[in-house]
Amino acid sequence: EDKVVQSPLSLVVHEGDTVTLNCSYEVTNFRSLLWYKQEKKAPTFLFMLTSSGIEKKSGRLSSILDKKELFSILNITATQTGDSAIYLCAVSIQGAQKLVFGQGTRLTINP
Amino acid sequence: DAGITQSPRYKITETGRQVTLMCHQTWSHSYMFWYRQDLGHGLRLIYYSAAADITDKGEVPDGYVVSRSKTENFPLTLESATRSQTSVYFCATRDTLNTEAFFGQGTRLTVV
Numbered sequence: 391e392d393k394v395v396q397s398p399l400s401l402v403v404h405e406g407d408t409v410t411l412n413c414s415y416e417v418t419n420f421r422s423l424l425w426y427k428q429e430k431k432a433p434t435f436l437f438m439l440t441s442s443g444i445e446k447k448s449g450r451l452s453s454i455l456d457k458k459e460l461f462s463i464l465n466i467t468a469t470q471t472g473d474s475a476i477y478l479c480a481v482s483i484q485g486a487q488k489l490v491f492g493q494g495t496r497l498t499i500n501p
Numbered sequence: 502d503a504g505i506t507q508s509p510r511y512k513i514t515e516t517g518r519q520v521t522l523m524c525h526q527t528w529s530h531s532y533m534f535w536y537r538q539d540l541g542h543g544l545r546l547i548y549y550s551a552a553a554d555i556t557d558k559g560e561v562p563d564g565y566v567v568s569r570s571k572t573e574n575f576p577l578t579l580e581s582a583t584r585s586q587t588s589v590y591f592c593a594t595r596d597t598l599n600t601e602a603f604f605g606q607g608t609r610l611t612v613v
Contacts, residue, residue: 396543421598421599422599424601424602431606431607432591432604432605432606432607433544433591433604434604435601435602435603438600438601478543478544480544480602482598487532487534487549487551487557487595487598488534488546488549488559489534489546489593489602490546491536491543491544491545492543493541493542493543494543
């Protein structure tokens with residue numbers, strides 16, 4: 391059974407801190423890994439990773455994939471209260487249309 | 502450009518009633534999906550569709566029915582609603598399998 395596990399499930403930090411969110415996976419035939427941010431409503435896309443070791447970066451957010459160890463991390467530096475959200479990791483599988491999601495990490499940034 | 506529109510945004514229904522959640526996209530993406538989101542479970546796939554008239558079961562399909570007679574619409578029907586189907590339902594689309602999925606705003610369904 392395809393499985394995606396995120397850790398921690400919940401994280402509370404102070405504004406300005408750096409956080410690292412983890413996503414590990416066990417799937418039959420890996421195609422890509424995606425990160426989403428979910429505030430009050432719909433998940434919004436952050437990154438898609440297909441190759442090991444190549445960092446994707448957008449402002450204070452960055453992510454990297456390790457296909458040998460089957461995990462990805464999402465880093466957020468100099469956190470702001472607007473970064474408070476649920477961060478979702480999903481894996482796209484070869485030969486299938488679906489995305490398999492992890493449980494999400496609820497990140498809270500306190501001022 | 503509306504993208505994906507889900508309706509209704511909120512719905513309260515009684516146990517045993519049939520209810521249909523609508524999903525409409527303006528992009529002509531091939532792939533459409535229905536997920537439910539519950540605390541502690543993340544997003545779980547209910548049904549998906551690769552094209553008009555092609556649908557397939559996801560992880561939690563029991564109690565749900567879908568159809569896709571037109572590319573742009575993918576309604577989800579709860580044939581006889583149960584309290585365990587109280588959830589937030591998200592519709593999503595993908596253009597190809599190498600691109601990200603886009604999500605609708607969600608429908609919060611409460612079954613009483």
